[in-house]
Amino acid sequence: MIKKFEKIRSVNGELKLLGDKSLSHRSIMFAAMADGESVIRNCSDSEDVSSTMNCFEKLGCRFEKNNDAIKVTGRGFKGFIKADTELYAGNSGTTARLISGVLAAQNFKSVITGDESLSNRPMMRIVEPLKFMGADISVNESGKMPITINPSLSLKPVEYRLKVASAQVKSAMLLCALHMEDESIIIEPEATRNHTEKLLGLKTEKTESVTRIYVSKKNYPEPFEITVPSDISSASFFIVLAALSVNSDITIRSVSLNETRTGALTVLKNMGARIEIGNLHLEKGEETGDLRIFSSKLKNVEIPHSIIPNIIDEIPILSVAGVFADGNFKITGAKELRVKESDRINSLVVNFKAAGLSVKEFEDGFELSGSPANIHTTFESFGDHRIAMAFSVMSMLLECGGSVKNFESVAVSNPGFYNQVLALSNF
Numbered sequence: 001m002i003k004k005f006e007k008i009r010s011v012n013g014e015l016k017l018l019g020d021k022s023l024s025h026r027s028i029m030f031a032a033m034a035d036g037e038s039v040i041r042n043c044s045d046s047e048d049v050s051s052t053m054n055c056f057e058k059l060g061c062r063f064e065k066n067n068d069a070i071k072v073t074g075r076g077f078k079g080f081i082k083a084d085t086e087l088y089a090g091n092s093g094t095t096a097r098l099i100s101g102v103l104a105a106q107n108f109k110s111v112i113t114g115d116e117s118l119s120n121r122p123m124m125r126i127v128e129p130l131k132f133m134g135a136d137i138s139v140n141e142s143g144k145m146p147i148t149i150n151p152s153l154s155l156k157p158v159e160y161r162l163k164v165a166s167a168q169v170k171s172a173m174l175l176c177a178l179h180m181e182d183e184s185i186i187i188e189p190e191a192t193r194n195h196t197e198k199l200l201g202l203k204t205e206k207t208e209s210v211t212r213i214y215v216s217k218k219n220y221p222e223p224f225e226i227t228v229p230s231d232i233s234s235a236s237f238f239i240v241l242a243a244l245s246v247n248s249d250i251t252i253r254s255v256s257l258n259e260t261r262t263g264a265l266t267v268l269k270n271m272g273a274r275i276e277i278g279n280l281h282l283e284k285g286e287e288t289g290d291l292r293i294f295s296s297k298l299k300n301v302e303i304p305h306s307i308i309p310n311i312i313d314e315i316p317i318l319s320v321a322g323v324f325a326d327g328n329f330k331i332t333g334a335k336e337l338r339v340k341e342s343d344r345i346n347s348l349v350v351n352f353k354a355a356g357l358s359v360k361e362f363e364d365g366f367e368l369s370g371s372p373a374n375i376h377t378t379f380e381s382f383g384d385h386r387i388a389m390a391f392s393v394m395s396m397l398l399e400c401g402g403s404v405k406n407f408e409s410v411a412v413s414n415p416g417f418y419n420q421v422l423a424l425s426n427f
């Protein structure tokens with residue numbers, strides 16, 4: 001579906017978003033692993049989180065939806081049952097990679113598959129460390145799906161230094177280590193999102209150069225209740241839209257403000273965005289608060305490499321902000337973008353060129369200069385939800401508007417995106 005957007009005049013009002021996708025995946029998984037009933041409120045309604053629920057349903061869990069709450073009946077320690085088909089993770093890297101850590105410790109064989117995009121993403125990054133823990137896990141000769149996991153009698157606790165700055169790889173190892181009596185230590189040189197650690201209450205030690213995370217069976221999840229804070233990555237599209245539209249003022253309630261996720265707020269504030277944070281509180285150890293964003297005048301700033309893992313999902317929308325800010329937008333040190341739902345460096349470069357900008361592409365980033373042309377541009381989403389939403393926002397900021405192909409991919413993280421736009425915007 002091609003979605004056409006006119007230039008908007010302003011955005012105003014209050015936005016309530018559903019739960020953060022990373023936190024929702026983990027809440028569903030930990031509830032599924034626990035022995036008994038858990039309750040998850042404000043869970044993400046994204047296709048990705050549905051993929052996680054579908055997989056755990058096949059492994060014997062029950063999910064009952066009741067208004068805003070999902071009651072999960074979990075299976076307890078090593079209590080999952082063998083799925084009668086392959087486990088389909090759809091578009092979701094988090095589902096495929098995290099569930100691999102859980103399945104590596106079960107007493108039955110599992111096969112995990114995904115859609116075309118996921119089937120082209122690298123899986124050796126989890127296979128190698130899980131094998132190091134003694135797991136019997138394999139992928140095809142190109143290091144891609146399907147992932148085949150057989151029961152292993154030789155799982156052993158490890159001390160392991162992560163080779164990729166990836167919360168999915170870290171979490172796969174932590175989830176596998178939860179099934180062992182003795183303690184494993186996972187060493188993280190570059191900080192990535194720490195929701196797994198926080199929700200499971202894992203002991204962590206931070207030195208100047210690394211974080212050490214301690215995990216064993218004593219951290220195995222028990223039934224719990226949670227109201228999932230709203231998704232800061234979904235919020236970032238509206239934050240940029242409001243900051244770059246005149247006469248705008250929006251409030252987004254109960255947003256996840258975990259320090260490993262707020263890098264985009266830091267970058268936007270450094271660029272001059274007027275963002276106020278209020279009503280700070282904790283939800284199961286996760287920082288949560290309200291955001292208020294006003295029309296702002298932005299200028300481009302240097303984006304340090306150390307912040308890249310923190311802003312990895314927000315780079316598409318930050319680069320759109322950069323188009324309308326003074327000076328040139330430049331990002332480097334972001335090679336991981338090449339292995340996301342699409343090759344996001346290529347997806348961004350193609351679309352910015354289509355809009356008439358001058359673009360220098362690097363292996364690990366790109367630089368933008370010039371101004372968008374005065375034409376209605378049709379953007380490619382490459383079937384990638386964050387590219388679709390970033391160029392929807394760009395379209396609403398362009399004089400002649402713009403259109404986005406395969407717009408429906410937004411449902412991978414935020415099926416309500418278009419209705420939320422309509423509710424806030426004055427066209």
Ligand code: S3P
Nearest residue numbers: 022094165166167168169312313
């Ligand atoms: C996620 C980790 C990140 C992120 C993804 C969600 C998670 O991926 O890009 O959207 O929930 O753990 P990587 O671990 O590949 O960096």
